[in-house]
Amino acid sequence: MRRVGLWFGLLFLWLPVLLLAGYAFSDSRIPFQWGGFSLRWFHALAQNEQMLESAWLSLRVAAGAATVAMLLGGAIGWVLARRGPFAGRALFGALAGAPLVLPEVVTGLSLLLTFVLLQNLTGWPAERGALTILLAHGTMGAAYVAVVVQARLAGMDGTLEDAARDLGATPATAFRTITLPLMAPSLVAGWLLAFTLSLDDVVVASFVSGAAGTTLPQRVFSMLRMGLTPEVNALALIILLLALLAAGAVLVAMRRRTEM
Amino acid sequence: MRRLPLLLPTLWLVGFVALPLLVVLMLAIAEPGPGVPPFLLPFGWEGGPVLRPNWEPFALLVEDDYYLSAFIRSLWVAGATAGLCLLLAFPMALGIVRAAPRWRAPLLLAVLLPFWTGFLPRVGAWIGLLRDEGWINGILRGLGVIDAPLPLLYSDFALFIGMVHAYLPFAVLPLYASLSRMDLTLEEAAADLGATPATVFRTVTLPLVAPGAAAAFLLVFIPAAGEFVIPELLGPSDALLVGRALWQEFFQNRDWPVAAALAVALLAVLIVPILLFQRLEARR
Numbered sequence: 095m096r097r098v099g100l101w102f103g104l105l106f107l108w109l110p111v112l113l114l115a116g117y118a119f120s121d122s123r124i125p126f127q128w129g130g131f132s133l134r135w136f137h138a139l140a141q142n143e144q145m146l147e148s149a150w151l152s153l154r155v156a157a158g159a160a161t162v163a164m165l166l167g168g169a170i171g172w173v174l175a176r177r178g179p180f181a182g183r184a185l186f187g188a189l190a191g192a193p194l195v196l197p198e199v200v201t202g203l204s205l206l207l208t209f210v211l212l213q214n215l216t217g218w219p220a221e222r223g224a225l226t227i228l229l230a231h232g233t234m235g236a237a238y239v240a241v242v243v244q245a246r247l248a249g250m251d252g253t254l255e256d257a258a259r260d261l262g263a264t265p266a267t268a269f270r271t272i273t274l275p276l277m278a279p280s281l282v283a284g285w286l287l288a289f290t291l292s293l294d295d296v297v298v299a300s301f302v303s304g305a306a307g308t309t310l311p312q313r314v315f316s317m318l319r320m321g322l323t324p325e326v327n328a329l330a331l332i333i334l335l336l337a338l339l340a341a342g343a344v345l346v347a348m349r350r351r352t353e354m
Numbered sequence: 355m356r357r358l359p360l361l362l363p364t365l366w367l368v369g370f371v372a373l374p375l376l377v378v379l380m381l382a383i384a385e386p387g388p389g390v391p392p393f394l395l396p397f398g399w400e401g402g403p404v405l406r407p408n409w410e411p412f413a414l415l416v417e418d419d420y421y422l423s424a425f426i427r428s429l430w431v432a433g434a435t436a437g438l439c440l441l442l443a444f445p446m447a448l449g450i451v452r453a454a455p456r457w458r459a460p461l462l463l464a465v466l467l468p469f470w471t472g473f474l475p476r477v478g479a480w481i482g483l484l485r486d487e488g489w490i491n492g493i494l495r496g497l498g499v500i501d502a503p504l505p506l507l508y509s510d511f512a513l514f515i516g517m518v519h520a521y522l523p524f525a526v527l528p529l530y531a532s533l534s535r536m537d538l539t540l541e542e543a544a545a546d547l548g549a550t551p552a553t554v555f556r557t558v559t560l561p562l563v564a565p566g567a568a569a570a571f572l573l574v575f576i577p578a579a580g581e582f583v584i585p586e587l588l589g590p591s592d593a594l595l596v597g598r599a600l601w602q603e604f605f606q607n608r609d610w611p612v613a614a615a616l617a618v619a620l621l622a623v624l625i626v627p628i629l630l631f632q633r634l635e636a637r638r
Contacts, residue, residue, distance in 0.1 A: 097449050099442075099445020099446055099448070100448075100449030100450065100461070102442075102445075103443070103446040103522070104461075104464055104465070106442070106519065106522075107468045107519065107522060108468055110468075110476050110479030110483065111467075111468040111471050111476065111479070113479050113482065113483065113489075114478070114479040114482070115471075117482070125478075126483070126489070166362075166366055169362065169363045170363045170367075173360055173363060177359075186363075186364065188632070189371045189372055191632065192375075193371065195576050197576070197579060197580025197624070198577070198580060199580045199597045199620075200378070200580060200617045200620060203378060203600065203604060203614065205370065205374050207381050208370070208373055208377045210391045229370065233366070236366075293472070294472055294474075296473075297582055300605075301604070314475070314478075315583065315587075318474060318477065318481065322481055326474075326475050327478070327479075329472075329475065330471045330472050330478075330479075333475070334470055337470030337471075338467075341470070
């Protein structure tokens with residue numbers, strides 16, 4: 095009886111996902127109508143040049159943004175967990191956490207206006223597109239990475255680093271041999287989080303690149319505005335399978351690490 | 355060398371977080387103009403420094419009922435979404451905490467996994483479910499409950515379904531975190547001492563999860579207040595919300611100062627919940 099709430103919630107969450115996974119194989123031209131088993135929408139997807147171009151662009155932007163977010167967020171998380179007090183620490187923390195709580199439309203508009211002003215003053219960034227999306231997503235992702243890294247480092251006190259220093263390691267060596275390996279799992283998890291975030295965003299990308307931009311979410315958004323097509327279902331299923339694969343790989347890698 | 359790890363993130367945060375917020379503030383008092391970009395800065399140099407703030411965007415927000423009602427409706431939609439998410443998430447988090455330990459990780463994963471199909475395709479699936487020829491109308495018609503399809507899609511009903519579906523995990527996770535830290539023996543002790551299940555819930559469980567529940571509510575409320583995509587794809591076409599008003603001012607009307615003023619006003623409205631949320635997080 096107690097579990098009813100849990101199962102109801104899970105059913106609610108999964109219903110649309112299962113539905114689109116099933117109908118991705120439907121032969122019918124009308125989305126979400128069964129017309130016998132077929133792989134035609136996967137074929138259609140593979141031949142849709144525009145869609146493939148967008149997917150390629152989005153993957154590159156997401157990988158770049160996730161890498162920026164990992165480096166930047168890793169540094170921020172380390173500063174917040176290990177650096178100790180410094181002037182302006184409260185402001186630093188507030189700025190680092192701001193992208194987590196700002197509504198997307200505010201983030202998108204404020205970054206766009208900044209890019210426009212910078213361009214007028216300095217000529218950089220010369221155009222708005224992949225680069226500006228990458229910078230925006232990198233900034234947003236860094237906030238998430240910082241949270242994960244900070245939590246990981248806060249969960250382990252600094253005694254290991256202190257021991258290394260006592261035994262004569264330079265700060266750089268202590269960081270490389272102790273802190274960095276401790277941070278590694280959270281950096282990987284943070285990278286994946288930032289990557290997914292970037293692949294899912296349509297609002298911020300639209301602001302910083304123009305509403306008719308060409309990332310994959312922007313294309314899917316305009317398709318959904320016009321009306322459904324079954325290709326979206328096939329695409330979603332592919333994304334889900336890739337995500338499952340990535341999550342599985344990370345879980346296996348992390349398990350192997352902790353066993354060693 | 356010791357300064358470098360602090361310097362680079364600081365520069366980035368100043369350039370891409372602090373500066374953009376100041377720029378929005380500045381643009382909100384800029385003069386709209388026909389040029390590219392379509393505004394005139396609120397200060398300049400005409401033989402000497404001049405200030406020319408334009409307060410009309412803010413005056414417009416206050417005077418025009420259109421924007422005021424957008425704000426009221428946005429806050430209502432965000433509040434109702436957060437409330438519904440809490441109602442659904444609480445039994446889910448409780449169910450996961452009370453499950454056998456080896457089931458907890460898979461159950462948590464089951465809450466998170468649907469989110470890897472991508473946000474837009476999931477909204478698309480709801481369009482498929484809710485439209486006139488969709489499953490829900492089909493089942494209701496098959497059961498003979500209705501004769502003509504109910505106009506479910508592009509309604510407030512669809513809007514709330516989409517919002518709750520998108521934000522539910524944001525409510526489950528903080529609730530689960532605070533419930534899993536709770537000492538379950540406290541409930542047993544209260545029950546042993548003769549409290550009824552309802553009294554145990556009211557006097558022990560609820561006070562212990564209150565901070566987690568508040569965090570969950572705010573974590574949904576804050577982004578939901580500015581939501582654009584879900585109302586645009588599932589809600590009534592005339593549903594007036596801040597996120598949509600901002601988008602329209604910017605992309606359709608190309609009135610950047612009014613869009614910036616809307617962003618500033620949204621931030622002003624959300625600043626109390628945002629500070630409250632950060633305080634709750636800091637206390638953990």
